[in-house]
Amino acid sequence: MSDTAAATGIQPYHEPSPKEVRLVIAASSAGTVFEWYDFFIYGTLAAIIGKAFFPADNETLQLLLVWAGFAVGFGFRPLGAILFGYLGDKLGRKYTFLVTVTLMGVATAGVGLIPSAATIGLAAPAIVIFLRILQGLALGGEYGGAAIYVAEHAPPEKRGFYTSFIQASVVGGFVLSIVVVLACRALIPEEAFNAWGWRVPFLLSLILLGISLWMRLKLSESPVFKAMKEAGEMAGNPFVESFTYPGNKKRIFVALFGVxxxxxxxxxxxxxSGMGFLRGPMKMDPALVEWVMLIAGGLSMAFYVWTGKWSDKVGRKKPIVIGAIATLVLIFPIFWGIGALANPGLAQSAREAPVVVTGTDCTYDPFASQQASECGRMLADLTALGVSYEIDAKPCPPTAECVANPITIGNQLHVYGGMDDAARKAAVQGWLEAAGYDFSVQRPPFANLVGIVALLLACGILSALTYGSVAALLAEMFPPQIRYSSMSIPYHIGAGYLGGFLPLIAGYIVATTGNAYAGLWYTWGIVAFGLVVAWWGIRGGPPRDFEASDHVLPVSPANP
Incomplete structure (x- = not known):
C-alpha cells in the first residue's frame, strides 16, 4: 500500500504480527479497564461519598449532589476530547493515551486522600469536584486513543472483533470497581469500611496505574500515524479541520446522536440506573445489589465481543438499529420485572394502598435542603422512602382536615399539618407500614435473584448491541489525519452530557414525579431520537475503510 493510500484509509502500511496485535489489544484493553475503574469507583461508592463530602439533611439532595459531582466529570470530557484529540492527531496515539491514564490514576487516588467535609468543611467537596474535572479531562482523551490505536492495527475483516474488546473493557472497569468494593467489604469490618475503608479502592488506582503504564510503554506508535507522518500528510489544526473537512459536520452529528x-x-x-434502582426505591440489600450487578456485568462482556465480531459480517449499522428498537420496546418491561422480583411487596402495596397527597403549594424541589411548604415536606418524606404518590391539586372545602393537609393511603385519611419534621417522618412511615408497606432491607429469594440477574443481563445485551461495534464504526467514519479529534469530540459530548447526566436527570424526574420508573423516559426519548438519526446517517452494508472519494461531490461537465 502506498503512503498516500495509507494516509487516506485506515489499513496500516504493514501488517502487524499476531504477537503484536495481541499486545496491542491486551495493553489497550487493560488500560481502558483500569481507567474506567477509576471513573466508576466514584459511582459505585456514591452513598458513602455523599455522607463524607456532601452531607445534607435532605437524603435525596445528598444523593443528587453526589450525582452532580459524577456529572461534572462527564461535563469536562468534551474538553478533554478536544485537548487530547489535538495532541493525538499531532503527536501520536501512543503518547497521548499514556498521559491520559496517568492523569486519571493520580486524580482518582487523590479522592481517597481528601479529608471529609466534617474535617475541612466546604473545601472537601470543592477538591472532589476539581479531581472529578481532571478525571473527565483524562477520560475525554482515553477512549479515542485506545479505540483508534487498536483499529489502526486491525485487518479490515477483523476490525469490529478486535476493537470490541475496548467496549467490553468499559464494562470490565465497572465490574472491577464492584469486585474491589466487595473484597474491601469482606476484609474490612463494616463500621471501619464506612469510616475509612472506602478510601482503599481509590488508593488502589495507583497500583493499576503502574500496571497500565508498564503495559503501554511496550507499545509502538500506530502504523497509520507513522505512515501519515512520513508522507507529510498531518493535519494543521485537527480541531478546526474536524469541522471544515468535507462532509465531517454530518458525520459528527451522526456520531453524536445516532451512535x-x-x-x-x-x-x-x-x-x-439499574444499581441505583435496586439500592434506592427497591431497598435491596446493598451487598446483594453489588453481587447481582457483578454477575450480570461480567456475563454481558461476552456479548460486546460477539457483537463486534458479528458486525464484521453484517456491517456496523444493523446491530445498532436492532439494539435501539429492542430498547424502546423492552426497557420499561425489564425494569418493571426487576422491581417485581426485587421488592414484590412494594408493588403490591402501591396497588392496594395508593398514596394521594392533598395540600396547598404542593410542590417538591429535590435541590432544596428545606421544602417551602408542609405538603412539599411530605413529598420529600415519601421520596426518601421510595414510595410513589399522586398529588390532588383540586381545591378542598375549608374543613379541619383540609387546613391540616391530608394524605390518603388506601382508604385511610391522615392529617399531618403542624407536625415538626421528626414527628411527620415517623408518622408517615407508621401510616404506610400499617397499610402494608415494608421498609425493611430486602433480601429476595434465590429464584428472584436469578431472575434479576437475567433481566439485568438483558439490559447488558441491549447495551452490547448498540456499543460492541462502535469503535470500529467511528474509526471508519473519519479521515485518519483528524480521526482522534473527529471521533472523540462527538463521542465525549454524547457520553459526557447525554449519558453522564443521566443519573442526575433521571433521579430528578423520579424525585419530582414520585414514580420510580419515570426516569426511564429520559432514556427512551434519547434512544428514539438517536434511532432516527442512525437509520438516516449510518452507512449500511459491509464495513468499509474511510475513503475521501466517498465524501466529495462528483464534478459534472457543466460544473467543472
Whole structure:
C-alpha cells in the first residue's frame, strides 16, 4: 500500500504480527479497564461519598449532589476530547493515551486522600469536584486513543472483533470497581469500611496505574500515524479541520446522536440506573445489589465481543438499529420485572394502598435542603422512602382536615399539618407500614435473584448491541489525519452530557414525579431520537475503510 493510500484509509502500511496485535489489544484493553475503574469507583461508592463530602439533611439532595459531582466529570470530557484529540492527531496515539491514564490514576487516588467535609468543611467537596474535572479531562482523551490505536492495527475483516474488546473493557472497569468494593467489604469490618475503608479502592488506582503504564510503554506508535507522518500528510489544526473537512459536520452529528446518544444512555441505564434502582426505591440489600450487578456485568462482556465480531459480517449499522428498537420496546418491561422480583411487596402495596397527597403549594424541589411548604415536606418524606404518590391539586372545602393537609393511603385519611419534621417522618412511615408497606432491607429469594440477574443481563445485551461495534464504526467514519479529534469530540459530548447526566436527570424526574420508573423516559426519548438519526446517517452494508472519494461531490461537465 502506498503512503498516500495509507494516509487516506485506515489499513496500516504493514501488517502487524499476531504477537503484536495481541499486545496491542491486551495493553489497550487493560488500560481502558483500569481507567474506567477509576471513573466508576466514584459511582459505585456514591452513598458513602455523599455522607463524607456532601452531607445534607435532605437524603435525596445528598444523593443528587453526589450525582452532580459524577456529572461534572462527564461535563469536562468534551474538553478533554478536544485537548487530547489535538495532541493525538499531532503527536501520536501512543503518547497521548499514556498521559491520559496517568492523569486519571493520580486524580482518582487523590479522592481517597481528601479529608471529609466534617474535617475541612466546604473545601472537601470543592477538591472532589476539581479531581472529578481532571478525571473527565483524562477520560475525554482515553477512549479515542485506545479505540483508534487498536483499529489502526486491525485487518479490515477483523476490525469490529478486535476493537470490541475496548467496549467490553468499559464494562470490565465497572465490574472491577464492584469486585474491589466487595473484597474491601469482606476484609474490612463494616463500621471501619464506612469510616475509612472506602478510601482503599481509590488508593488502589495507583497500583493499576503502574500496571497500565508498564503495559503501554511496550507499545509502538500506530502504523497509520507513522505512515501519515512520513508522507507529510498531518493535519494543521485537527480541531478546526474536524469541522471544515468535507462532509465531517454530518458525520459528527451522526456520531453524536445516532451512535453515542444511543449507546451511552442505554449503557448508564443498564448499569448505573439499574444499581441505583435496586439500592434506592427497591431497598435491596446493598451487598446483594453489588453481587447481582457483578454477575450480570461480567456475563454481558461476552456479548460486546460477539457483537463486534458479528458486525464484521453484517456491517456496523444493523446491530445498532436492532439494539435501539429492542430498547424502546423492552426497557420499561425489564425494569418493571426487576422491581417485581426485587421488592414484590412494594408493588403490591402501591396497588392496594395508593398514596394521594392533598395540600396547598404542593410542590417538591429535590435541590432544596428545606421544602417551602408542609405538603412539599411530605413529598420529600415519601421520596426518601421510595414510595410513589399522586398529588390532588383540586381545591378542598375549608374543613379541619383540609387546613391540616391530608394524605390518603388506601382508604385511610391522615392529617399531618403542624407536625415538626421528626414527628411527620415517623408518622408517615407508621401510616404506610400499617397499610402494608415494608421498609425493611430486602433480601429476595434465590429464584428472584436469578431472575434479576437475567433481566439485568438483558439490559447488558441491549447495551452490547448498540456499543460492541462502535469503535470500529467511528474509526471508519473519519479521515485518519483528524480521526482522534473527529471521533472523540462527538463521542465525549454524547457520553459526557447525554449519558453522564443521566443519573442526575433521571433521579430528578423520579424525585419530582414520585414514580420510580419515570426516569426511564429520559432514556427512551434519547434512544428514539438517536434511532432516527442512525437509520438516516449510518452507512449500511459491509464495513468499509474511510475513503475521501466517498465524501466529495462528483464534478459534472457543466460544473467543472
Amino acid at each position: 453515542t446518544g444511543i449507546l451511552t444512555t442505554i449503557w448508564y441505564t443498564a448499569f448505573f
